[in-house]
Amino acid sequence: MIEILKRMLRSPQGALGLVIVGLILLAVIVGPWFAPYDPEKMAPLMRYKPPSAQFWLGTDQYGRDILSRLLHGARATVVMAVIATALGTLVGAVVGTISAFLGGRSDEAIMRTVDAIMSIPSLLLALLIVNLLGKSSVNALLAIALAFAPGMARVTRSVALAVRKQDYVNAAIARGESAAYIVGREMLPNVVAPIVVEMTIRVAFAVMLFATLSFLGLGAQPPASEWGLMVAEARRFMHLSPWMILWPSLAVALVAIGFNLLGDGLRDALNPRS
Amino acid sequence: MSPAYILKRILLIGYTLLVVSLIVFAITQILPADAAVMMLGENATPDALAALRVKMGLNDSIWLQYLHWLAGVLHGDFGLSMRTGQPVAPAMFEALGRSLLLALFSIVLMLVLAIPLGIIAAVRRGRAVDLGVSFLSYVGVSLPEFVTATLVVLVLADWLQWLPATGYVPLTEDPLRGLRHLVLPVLTVSLILIAHVSRMVRSELVDVLHSDYIRAARLKGLSKRQVLFKHALRNALLPTITIVALDVGYLLGGVIVVEEIFALPGIGRQLIVAIQARDLPSIQAGALILATTYAVANFLADIAYAWLDRRIQYD
Numbered sequence: 001m002i003e004i005l006k007r008m009l010r011s012p013q014g015a016l017g018l019v020i021v022g023l024i025l026l027a028v029i030v031g032p033w034f035a036p037y038d039p040e041k042m043a044p045l046m047r048y049k050p051p052s053a054q055f056w057l058g059t060d061q062y063g064r065d066i067l068s069r070l071l072h073g074a075r076a077t078v079v080m081a082v083i084a085t086a087l088g089t090l091v092g093a094v095v096g097t098i099s100a101f102l103g104g105r106s107d108e109a110i111m112r113t114v115d116a117i118m119s120i121p122s123l124l125l126a127l128l129i130v131n132l133l134g135k136s137s138v139n140a141l142l143a144i145a146l147a148f149a150p151g152m153a154r155v156t157r158s159v160a161l162a163v164r165k166q167d168y169v170n171a172a173i174a175r176g177e178s179a180a181y182i183v184g185r186e187m188l189p190n191v192v193a194p195i196v197v198e199m200t201i202r203v204a205f206a207v208m209l210f211a212t213l214s215f216l217g218l219g220a221q222p223p224a225s226e227w228g229l230m231v232a233e234a235r236r237f238m239h240l241s242p243w244m245i246l247w248p249s250l251a252v253a254l255v256a257i258g259f260n261l262l263g264d265g266l267r268d269a270l271n272p273r274s
Numbered sequence: 275m276s277p278a279y280i281l282k283r284i285l286l287i288g289y290t291l292l293v294v295s296l297i298v299f300a301i302t303q304i305l306p307a308d309a310a311v312m313m314l315g316e317n318a319t320p321d322a323l324a325a326l327r328v329k330m331g332l333n334d335s336i337w338l339q340y341l342h343w344l345a346g347v348l349h350g351d352f353g354l355s356m357r358t359g360q361p362v363a364p365a366m367f368e369a370l371g372r373s374l375l376l377a378l379f380s381i382v383l384m385l386v387l388a389i390p391l392g393i394i395a396a397v398r399r400g401r402a403v404d405l406g407v408s409f410l411s412y413v414g415v416s417l418p419e420f421v422t423a424t425l426v427v428l429v430l431a432d433w434l435q436w437l438p439a440t441g442y443v444p445l446t447e448d449p450l451r452g453l454r455h456l457v458l459p460v461l462t463v464s465l466i467l468i469a470h471v472s473r474m475v476r477s478e479l480v481d482v483l484h485s486d487y488i489r490a491a492r493l494k495g496l497s498k499r500q501v502l503f504k505h506a507l508r509n510a511l512l513p514t515i516t517i518v519a520l521d522v523g524y525l526l527g528g529v530i531v532v533e534e535i536f537a538l539p540g541i542g543r544q545l546i547v548a549i550q551a552r553d554l555p556s557i558q559a560g561a562l563i564l565a566t567t568y569a570v571a572n573f574l575a576d577i578a579y580a581w582l583d584r585r586i587q588y589d
Binding site: 112113115116117119120121123124127128129131132204208209211212215216217218228231232235238239242245246249252253256257260261 | 286289290291292293294297298301302412413415416417418419420421424425427428432526528530531534545546549550552557561564565568569572
């Protein structure tokens with residue numbers, strides 16, 4: 001673990017990714033305490049203020065402090081994306097590992113079906129699922145998790161296929177262990193590293209997808225300070241105050257860039273070739 | 275590339291579309307809302323509702339409804355829109371045409387810019403140009419479409435006032451105005467694609483330039499230029515075909531947002547409108563058409579790849 005961290009810090013991508021994601025996590029954990037104002041406190045006399053010493057990032061159409069809203073919204077945006085990715089990864093990893101374990105025709109059938117599901121663009125699949133479940137943050141989370149599962153199943157399977165050929169799996173089969181034991185105890189733990197890399201990069205994608213759903217009015221609902229929703233709400237006031245739309249946009253971008261860098265750095269650190 | 279392989283791929287597309295149609299139908303049909311109530315309103319008489327349910331086949335078993343729908347789809351009949359009462363298919367295909375126009379312009383712009391950018395970055399590896407291109411493509415890949423679109427509108431439409439921010443004018447009606455309205459959506463979509471593809475071209479080309487046969491070509495006395503254009507590029511660009519095809523899927527997801535932002539009446543926007551109005555036949559048609567486009571694009575890319583790279587033997 002320490003070794004991987006050291007290797008990551010050596011590459012510029014990994015180091016930058018660690019710093020950005022670290023800062024984001026800090027904002028998620030302690031952000032609300034550092035927010036200078038109440039994120040939902042309206043101030044009719046303080047509307048559309050540009051950045052100033054009083055309001056570092058300016059105020060929105062209700063006179064709410066944008067910095068405070070961003071700091072509070074970090075949880076709604078980032079935590080949701082992380083949970084969605086983790087959930088999707090779990091489902092995908094189980095399906096992929098089972099598929100690789102079964103092999104033969106079952107494997108073929110499962111993977112062809114996974115391919116078929118993947119031909120529905122993730123945003124579209126997420127839209128359809130949210131449409132079915134109703135608009136809310138939790139449903140958007142479930143939708144993203146389900147939309148991610150096929151891709152993760154594919155990645156896991158290719159890794160698990162390599163693991164499947166290892167002697168210790170054959171040994172477990174020879175011992176007469178149950179399929180559940182072999183998949184859960186012998187195979188899954190050994191496919192974790194590549195999955196973690198894929199997962200990190202997917203968090204970036206989940207943040208974007210989650211913000212996009214909120215932006216389309218299908219994720220977080222007002223007065224939440226989810227970043228995608230903030231961008232959507234600020235669009236109408238773009239001409240009055242570009243700051244309102246700029247900050248949450250940049251926040252989403254920063255999180256996505258951070259997790260992308262972290263994923264790339266992690267991949268390089270875990271890959272002995274480089 | 276044997277005919278058997280092509281046949282296998284075509285069968286796979288069939289299977290893919292079957293699964294997609296099942297998923298789309300299942301997701302849309304198990305909606306809690308009663309389609310008959312939605313069409314006639316809350317105040318409809320029970321008799322009218324019952325009559326409509328019989329007419330729409332809502333009393334049939336779910337499998338029968340699915341088969342009925344599928345039979346219609348295979349004949350190009352997606353049913354009537356619950357919002358407008360008009361047949362869904364013509365409206366959807368017309369919208370698809372506008373989306374394809376957006377996609378086509380974006381892909382052309384992407385190819386014109388991304389490949390040279392990738393080549394320059396790979397050839398000048400580690401220099402300022404490379405770092406600049408790499409940084410920009412990183413940012414481009416990490417920005418959600420709605421953020422890119424917002425920034426593009428903010429700068430080009432709002433501050434500089436060069437182009438209209440939203441709206442759509444058919445090219446047949448007024449080509450100049452039509453093109454002006456297309457610039458910003460095309461720019462948004464292609465910026466994301468350029469970021470993605472130039473990164474890909476760069477990394478492929480860097481790998482190829484390090485290979486033995488390139489060194490052999492250099493040692494043979496060929497100029498750098500000849501090696502690059504005659505030997506390296508051909509192999510480096512092959513994987514790009516697959517990436518472009520995969521990007522079509524990405525593009526189709528992306529157009530949903532981009533069309534919504536720029537009020538471009540393509541299939542993505544139709545789909546959003548349908549979802550907000552819970553117009554089931556339109557949602558089903560839109561989702562199925564998008565998935566089909568993606569599956570076909572992937573198929574064509576595989577065929578093109580196998581045709582261009584004879585080293586690959588598919589069984």
